[in-house]
Amino acid sequence: WAIGHTAKLSDLRDKDPSFKxxxxxxxxxxxxxxxxxxxxxxxxxxxxxxxxxxxxNTAFKSGFNSVKIHSANG
Incomplete structure (x- = not known):
């Protein structure tokens, strides 16, 4: 995941110690x-x-037939 500075690294590493x-x-x-x-x-x-x-992957596995991606902040 690349979730930037808002991520709590300790929480992520608790789930996956190899998290980079x-x-x-x-x-x-x-x-x-x-x-x-x-x-x-x-x-x-x-x-x-x-x-x-x-x-x-998420949308199609959930049964949706299209995906709309916004990039408004960056």
Whole structure:
């Protein structure tokens, strides 16, 4: 998951200890004690496709026949 600075890393690692905390920059978020791993340019470019695939997987497995993706904030 790439959920940014709003994530509680400890909660995520409780569910999956191998969770990798990543961001597009290696700057520690204000409310975090962990420094994120820096994403490569190639990894950053993969995220739109990964999000689209995740949305499609969820929608189609739920019985929907289309997906609408908004990108209003960023």
């Amino acid at each position: 905390f990543v961001m597009p920059s290696a700057i520690k978020p204000p409310d975090s004690s962990s420094l994120p791993c820096l994403l490569t340019i190639d990894e950053i470019h993969k995220y739109p496709k990964l999000y689209a695939q995740a949305a499609a």
